[in-house]
Amino acid sequence: MTAPTISESRMISGYAALSNSQPLVPWQYKPRPLGPNDIEIKIDHCGICGSDIHNIDSGWGPTQYPVIVGHEIVGQVVAKGAEVQEHSVGDLVGVGAQAFACLKPDCNKCQRGHDVQCPRMVLTYNMPYPDGVPAQGGYADAIRIDANYAFRIPATIDPHEAAPLLCAGVTVFTPMLHYKMKAGDRVGVVGIGGLGHLAVQFAKALGTNVTAFTTSETKREECVKLGATQVVNLRDTDQSQAASESLDYLIVTTSSVHTDWSQLTSFMDVYGQIILLAAPETELKLMPFSLIAKNVGIVGSLIGGVKEMRVMLAFAAEHNIRPWIETLPMDQCNEGIQRVRDGKVRYRVVLSN
Ligand SMILES: [Zn+2]
Ligand SMILES: [Zn+2]
Incomplete structure (x- = not known):
């Protein structure tokens, strides 16, 4: 002993x-x-x-x-x-x-x-x-x-x-493992903060095509450095419309109570999955048809x-995710x-x- x-x-x-x-x-x-x-x-x-x-x-x-x-x-x-x-x-x-x-x-x-x-x-x-x-x-x-x-x-x-x-790393990576995200998949990340900036890096390292969604125009260049192929400013109507039906997965890392769920569902292609990782302190409100119309799912995921x-x-070490x-x-x-x-x-x- x-x-x-x-x-x-x-x-x-x-x-x-x-x-x-x-x-x-x-x-x-x-x-x-x-x-x-x-x-x-x-x-x-x-x-x-x-x-x-x-x-x-x-x-x-x-x-x-x-x-x-x-x-x-x-x-x-x-x-x-x-x-x-x-x-x-x-x-x-x-x-x-x-x-x-x-x-x-x-x-x-x-x-x-x-x-x-x-x-x-x-x-x-x-x-x-x-x-x-x-x-x-x-x-x-x-x-x-x-x-x-x-x-x-x-x-x-x-x-x-x-x-x-x-916490942040395993929280964003666990659903990527579960859903077997892979090269060619179109993955969006909403909220480029503690979780989101790691989600972009992990998704990029898996070979997916990454779109970063932010309300902060000043983060655009950093999103690209992190590995995003597209950056969409959620406050810009033209950019948001151009991103409609463009995603297989959307990883939501913001706990803002101002999140526009109808806007987020508009980004999903048929059978797209919205994955909720951060919890707002309020109820989540959205119109059911925004999910039904394109067979979109919304799921949660808790840590790992x-x-x-x-x-x-091991993956972070191997792929230099920091x-x-x-x-x-x-x-x-x-x-x-x-x-x-x-x-x-x-x-x-x-x-x-
Ligand atoms: Zn945490
Ligand atoms: Zn047990």
């Missing part, structure tokens, strides 16, 4: 939301006991995901405060439980939005590879473990996590740049499981959050200890 190398009495320090929509403040919590399948990670970097802000704001329902958000975590293994085989102390690993699933052969979801939907799944923060202790995330100096949900970071990926792959995470990291990031020290997390709220980030903030 490898004994944990750290004291069981010490506290984990981070930045927590104590109530709705307030700035984060320094806060400490006593970590869960290190179980036989757990590891402890000393956190080096954590990306700021849009979900972090929805949770700080209780935008998707009441958040359980205090909460340390953050689920694009990269750091070093500093302790491991007796039964952990895959990781060694000193390994560089990443953690995404999921902290646990049972992964048991008798689990109807896990045995089919749907561990994201495991009834025992625990999110990285704002969700209790079965023992009632809430999970806490990555705007902190450390985290304890089930070893199955820590992923070895390929040596060729810079640790700062690895962080956004762990163990298998998708491994495939994604988030475009801005870095800030962890103690400036509130400044980083404000930049995201203001829509100023190109394209992901990564906090570093």
Whole structure:
């Protein structure tokens, strides 16, 4: 047995939301006991995901405060439980939005590879473990996590740049794997931000023809650099009309409440699929015939499981897919959050200890 190398009495320090929509403040919590399948990670970097802000704001329902958000975590293994085989102390690993699933052969979801939907799944923060202790995330100096949900970071990926792959990256790549997107497919991406700028890169690397949809004319050149063949300004009627019936898939990464769903469905060719990755804090409104008339589907997709995470990291390493990031020290997390709220980030903030 490898004994944990750290004291069981010490506290984990981070930045927590104590109530709705307030700035984060320094806060400490006593970590869960290190179980036989757990590891402890000393956190080096954590990306700021849009979900972090929805949770700080209780935008998707009441958040359980205090909460340390953050689920694009990269750091070093500093302790491991007796039964952990895959990781060694000193390994560089990443953690995404999921902290646990049972992964048991008798689990109807896990045995089919749907561990994201495991009834025992625990999110990285704002969700209790079965023992009632809430999970806490990555705007902190450390985290304890089930070893199955820590992923070895390929040596060729810079640790700062690895962080956004762990939620944004796997979230956009998972539906591409599921729908087997391939060369010749016509793939649109709406919202060129943290998720979207990675979606364009992954779709391009798969050989698809990529159209980037944005409301920000200033992103046009960057969209082309990311790999888009076409760039459509959604506010330009001529450009939008020219894109009608041009897509097999449309990956929606914006959670804006102003999204015009009739406009988005107009871009779909027959049997096109609209894939929803980001969740607006309101109901989604559209006319049924905008789907029925062209047999268009609208589906959701939630993060990615163990298998998708491994495939994604290997694919990103091989195809040189790298988030475009801005870095800030962890103690400036509130400044980083404000930049995201203001829509100023190109394209992901990564906090570093
Ligand atoms: Zn996320
Ligand atoms: Zn399960």
